[in-house]
Amino acid sequence: MTETLNGKGLALVPKTDAKQTLKDFKSDQEVRWCPGCGDYAILAAVQSFLPELGLRRENIVFVSGIGCSSRFPYYLNTYGFHSIHGRAPAIATGLAASRPDLSVWVITGDGDALSIGGNHLIHALRRNVNLNVLLFNNRIYGLTKGQYSPTSEVGKITKSTPMGSLDKPFNPISLAIGAEASFVGRTIDSDRKHLQSVLREAAAHRGTSLVEIYQNCNIFNDNAFEPLKDPALRDDITLRLEHGQPIVSAIKAVRRRADGTLEVVDRASVDESEIVVHDAHNPDPSLAFALSRLDEPWFAHVPIGVFRSVQRPSYDEEMAAQVDRATTERGAGRLSDLLMSGDTWRIS
Amino acid sequence: MTKQVQQLDRVIIRFAGDSGDGMQLTGDRFTAETAEFGNDLSTLPNFPAEIRAPAGTLPGVSSFQLHFADHDILTPGDAPNVLVAMNPAALKANLGDLPRGADIIANIDEFTKRNLQKVGYDANPLENDALAEWRVHPVALTSLTVKALENFEISKKDAERAKNMFALGLLSWLYHRPVEATVKFLESKFAKKPDIAKANIAAFNAGWNYGETTEAFSVSYEIKPAKLAPGVYRNIAGNQALAYGLIAASVQAKLPLFLGSYPITPASDILHELSKHKRFDVRTFQAEDEIAGVGAALGASFGGALGVTTTSGPGVALKAETVGLAVMTELPLILVDVQRAGPSTGMPTKTEQTDLLMAMFGRNGESPVPIVAPSTPSDCFHAAIEAARIALKYRTPVMLLSDGYLANGSEPWKLPEIDDLPDISVDFATEPNGEDGKTFLPYKRDPETLARPWAVPGTPGIEHRIGGIEKADGSGNISYDPNNHDLMVRLRQAKVDGIDVPDLEVDDPAGDARVLVLGWGSTYGPIAAAVRRVRKAGGKVAQAHLRHLNPLPANTGDVLRAYDKVLLPEINLGQLALLLRARFLVDVISYNRVRGLPFKAEELAGVIQDVIDSD
Numbered sequence: 001m002t003e004t005l006n007g008k009g010l011a012l013v014p015k016t017d018a019k020q021t022l023k024d025f026k027s028d029q030e031v032r033w034c035p036g037c038g039d040y041a042i043l044a045a046v047q048s049f050l051p052e053l054g055l056r057r058e059n060i061v062f063v064s065g066i067g068c069s070s071r072f073p074y075y076l077n078t079y080g081f082h083s084i085h086g087r088a089p090a091i092a093t094g095l096a097a098s099r100p101d102l103s104v105w106v107i108t109g110d111g112d113a114l115s116i117g118g119n120h121l122i123h124a125l126r127r128n129v130n131l132n133v134l135l136f137n138n139r140i141y142g143l144t145k146g147q148y149s150p151t152s153e154v155g156k157i158t159k160s161t162p163m164g165s166l167d168k169p170f171n172p173i174s175l176a177i178g179a180e181a182s183f184v185g186r187t188i189d190s191d192r193k194h195l196q197s198v199l200r201e202a203a204a205h206r207g208t209s210l211v212e213i214y215q216n217c218n219i220f221n222d223n224a225f226e227p228l229k230d231p232a233l234r235d236d237i238t239l240r241l242e243h244g245q246p247i248v249s250a251i252k253a254v255r256r257r258a259d260g261t262l263e264v265v266d267r268a269s270v271d272e273s274e275i276v277v278h279d280a281h282n283p284d285p286s287l288a289f290a291l292s293r294l295d296e297p298w299f300a301h302v303p304i305g306v307f308r309s310v311q312r313p314s315y316d317e318e319m320a321a322q323v324d325r326a327t328t329e330r331g332a333g334r335l336s337d338l339l340m341s342g343d344t345w346r347i348s
Numbered sequence: 349m350t351k352q353v354q355q356l357d358r359v360i361i362r363f364a365g366d367s368g369d370g371m372q373l374t375g376d377r378f379t380a381e382t383a384e385f386g387n388d389l390s391t392l393p394n395f396p397a398e399i400r401a402p403a404g405t406l407p408g409v410s411s412f413q414l415h416f417a418d419h420d421i422l423t424p425g426d427a428p429n430v431l432v433a434m435n436p437a438a439l440k441a442n443l444g445d446l447p448r449g450a451d452i453i454a455n456i457d458e459f460t461k462r463n464l465q466k467v468g469y470d471a472n473p474l475e476n477d478a479l480a481e482w483r484v485h486p487v488a489l490t491s492l493t494v495k496a497l498e499n500f501e502i503s504k505k506d507a508e509r510a511k512n513m514f515a516l517g518l519l520s521w522l523y524h525r526p527v528e529a530t531v532k533f534l535e536s537k538f539a540k541k542p543d544i545a546k547a548n549i550a551a552f553n554a555g556w557n558y559g560e561t562t563e564a565f566s567v568s569y570e571i572k573p574a575k576l577a578p579g580v581y582r583n584i585a586g587n588q589a590l591a592y593g594l595i596a597a598s599v600q601a602k603l604p605l606f607l608g609s610y611p612i613t614p615a616s617d618i619l620h621e622l623s624k625h626k627r628f629d630v631r632t633f634q635a636e637d638e639i640a641g642v643g644a645a646l647g648a649s650f651g652g653a654l655g656v657t658t659t660s661g662p663g664v665a666l667k668a669e670t671v672g673l674a675v676m677t678e679l680p681l682i683l684v685d686v687q688r689a690g691p692s693t694g695m696p697t698k699t700e701q702t703d704l705l706m707a708m709f710g711r712n713g714e715s716p717v718p719i720v721a722p723s724t725p726s727d728c729f730h731a732a733i734e735a736a737r738i739a740l741k742y743r744t745p746v747m748l749l750s751d752g753y754l755a756n757g758s759e760p761w762k763l764p765e766i767d768d769l770p771d772i773s774v775d776f777a778t779e780p781n782g783e784d785g786k787t788f789l790p791y792k793r794d795p796e797t798l799a800r801p802w803a804v805p806g807t808p809g810i811e812h813r814i815g816g817i818e819k820a821d822g823s824g825n826i827s828y829d830p831n832n833h834d835l836m837v838r839l840r841q842a843k844v845d846g847i848d849v850p851d852l853e854v855d856d857p858a859g860d861a862r863v864l865v866l867g868w869g870s871t872y873g874p875i876a877a878a879v880r881r882v883r884k885a886g887g888k889v890a891q892a893h894l895r896h897l898n899p900l901p902a903n904t905g906d907v908l909r910a911y912d913k914v915l916l917p918e919i920n921l922g923q924l925a926l927l928l929r930a931r932f933l934v935d936v937i938s939y940n941r942v943r944g945l946p947f948k949a950e951e952l953a954g955v956i957q958d959v960i961d962s963d
């Protein structure tokens with residue numbers, strides 16, 4: 001089973017012949033994010049993407065934690081579980097590990113995933129259960145009205161940090177790669193086409209895929225990703241990662257220094273042959289990790305796309321394989337045999 | 349020399365030694381031999397939390413007590429008749445529990461100056477009259493073992509380590525135990541090291557022969573098999589019975605079992621046991637922490653499995669928020685709490701009943717959770733099935749309150765007939781339940797049980813969303829309506845209050861007792877043994893034992909009010925007493941000891957007698 005499923009994220013999920021449209025995935029619930037919130041764009045992108053998978057709607061489940069972003073499942077006409085703060089990866093793990101016929105999606109925020117739920121996230125990633133984790137990173141706590149988050153920049157002035165935040169933020173991509181993630185991608189709420197292309201690859205990946213989505217919170221952290229959206233700037237600073245393609249923006253290119261580290265240089269100043277070609281499938285994570293570090297200094301240049309996509313057996317498959325093996329080797333369990341195992345004696 | 353054989357009706361033996369001496373194994377084997385012989389029995393292991401506390405010290409002492417008899421017994425016994433002390437620390441740590449006249453079999457080889465000093469003996473108690481009150485049998489267990497294994501190709505250390513088998517052989521001779529099963533056991537335990545297997549068997553036989561030939565033991569003892577109800581028996585410890593009960597529950601529910609758990613003493617053995625039984629469609633998930641363990645179990649329940657999580661007190665504290673989510677989402681879930689001494693880390697290997705109020709109230713909001721408590725090691729099997737029945741039928745998390753005493757203690761168990769086990773299967777929702785025939789109302793309740801439909805992903809036409817936010821009655825949509833919240837709070841409470849639990853039964857053979865002694869959980873054995881003693885001495889006392897703590901049996905109030913006095917022994921500071929007083933305005937008399945140990949029957953008999961005699 002292990003070999004055949006590699007790369008086929010949804011192979012075990014039943015398909016439908018019925019034609020689906022965006023409307024099929026809209027629930028009857030009124031959407032209650034602030035007008036202008038980036039979550040709307042992500043919801044619309046997901047709703048219009050899901051029909052493309054051709055899955056039976058009843059076999060899709062969205063599990064979320066707590067936060068503005070975690071309201072997401074209510075707005076989709078699939079099965080949904082809006083759980084508690086930070087615990088969605090754990091709940092989804094139990095669901096996906098016992099139900100390989102489901103397409104399970106985790107919706108989480110930067111606080112939900114990286115603060116209270118950080119432990120569950122890293123363990124889900126290393127286990128590689130068949131889950132798609134969409135991390136809505138708005139670099140702020142939205143629902144609790146604007147405290148800094150584990151992805152906020154140092155010195156962030158918020159209600160809880162009037163003199164500026166002190167702690168160094170996480171880089172979610174670096175964190176995920178360090179946590180042995182087999183699939184790590186980044187995209188942005190405002191670029192539907194790119195967002196859907198990353199979702200497509202994530203869905204096709206069997207194992208845990210982590211997709212960081214830059215999401216604008218126009219109320220508490222507006223314009224956090226503005227440089228990536230500014231028409232005058234975005235093409236210059238966005239390094240689009242595509243497997244097998246040179247890593248470049250309109251004006252910049254990624255080159256390897258003599259010591260092996262990466263640098264971003266003026267594209268015109270380098271020969272095409274010097275530009276690093278992206279290899280998302282390399283078992284060695286060092287290139288993906290080095291790429292994840294390129295967004296410092298902040299917004300000088302930002303890689304987006306799939307950083308890493310490697311194949312390794314997923315936890316749920318291997319768990320099922322153990323159950324199968326125990327059953328074929330020793331036969332299906334019988335209760336009477338179980339009770340009689342060990343030393344017994346009869347009193348008449 | 350022909351040796352005298354003396355008949356006894358019961359014996360309590362305590363094996364005590366350093367944690368590295370293999371006392372638990374020795375006790376387990378003696379138990380297996382005793383079970384095979386047909387005595388009734390009850391065991392009490394007692395070991396340090398440290399894996400290897402410093403050798404030869406008092407904190408490093410590990411012991412195993414076994415009570416066996418020619419009649420049915422209820423407890424591992426109050427005070428040993430025989431102490432096997434493998435070193436001075438084992439002697440010193442256990443001497444206080446030994447009644448005058450008891451036998452002490454001491455390994456003199458370990459009574460060296462250094463070992464004596466380690467535990468504060470100035471002189472060797474085996475050589476002066478410090479132990480004059482007891483019958484001391486000094487035996488050179490280590491050197492006799494080494495001598496018996498002279499011709500084996502094993503290291504001196506390995507030879508010395510077999511001394512516990514020598515001791516087991518000697519005790520097996522002393523009490524006429526059958527030995528074949530132990531020989532077989534050693535062969536299979538050391539199957540990969542045949543030399544060690546042979547040496548251990550030789551040490552075991554040497555111990556037996558030593559008893560037979562030495563003049564140090566002139567009497568051996570016979571304890572006739574007990575007259576137990578006909579049937580097939582095995583010996584079982586609480587954790588194993590609980591694991592079997594969970595498997596049986598999944599079979600009887602026709603659902604796969606999913607266990608999410610994080611290791612913690614004294615609950616880990618349930619995880620270990622269940623992980624061996626994957627062929628029963630059991631999935632065991634060792635999570636990153638207790639929160640993930642219960643989260644995964646709840647996720648599996650949402651997907652239509654029997655979700656279970658196992659832990660001890662500190663883990664229950666961590667799981668509280670997720671149990672609240674299970675209350676809100678009304679999904680089946682079993683949370684097993686093998687209680688241990690707290691607060692905080694407390695005494696991990698010691699027993700207590702101190703989590704009752706946490707199980708009742710340890711969550712935010714009005715968050716009722718049914719509670720079931722097994723009363724003996726083998727009862728853990730049936731209690732697990734009962735917890736599953738309630739969880740499935742009423743779609744609710746259920747707390748199963750075991751404890752360290754039940755978990756590790758063992759007793760003979762008359763195996764149930766599989767056909768007699770209850771069918772606890774339930775139906776999943778398959779279609780819309782709204783009046784229009786098209787909508788699905790995830791919170792439309794069964795009028796009788798108040799349970800909501802269990803609608804698992806993969807079922808077409810009833811896609812829906814659930815979560816921890818308050819729900820509108822029926823539709824399950826998010827609702828902040830004040831009256832709806834009040835209604836839902838009451839509905840969740842009413843659902844738990846309405847669970848069908850059997851009436852509380854009272855045992856009162858004379859029929860005119862004025863004092864009732866009530867208990868719950870693992871105190872059953874000591875209380876019942878105490879009640880027997882009091883009755884034997886002519887006292888009149890009724891006994892009742894609660895298995896369901898939430899909801900309480902419907903007749904609980906009537907039972908309490910029917911007696912002049914109600915005595916309630918608990919291994920806490922009166923947690924059930926608090927609940928009963930609040931609920932029934934009955935002033936129960938609490939008796940509380942929180943020593944990390946089970947009650948002694950003699951102690952409770954005295955307390956009961958005092959209550960009878962007062963006024």
Ligand SMILES: Cc1ncc(C[n+]2csc(CCOP(=O)(O)OP(=O)(O)O)c2C)c(N)n1
Nearest residue numbers: 066067068069085109110111112141142143
């Ligand atoms: C146990 C617990 N602690 C705290 C909270 C309060 N809380 C709710 S959401 C949240 C932070 C949300 O931030 P994020 O995950 O970034 O989501 P966003 O709202 O930004 O989408 C906090 C602290 C809670 N609901 N539960």
Ligand code: SF4
Nearest residue numbers: 034037068142217218
């Ligand atoms: S607070 Fe921010 S993240 Fe939350 S809904 Fe409003 S805009 Fe969106």
Ligand SMILES: [Mg+2]
Nearest residue numbers: 109110138140
């Ligand atoms: Mg956020």
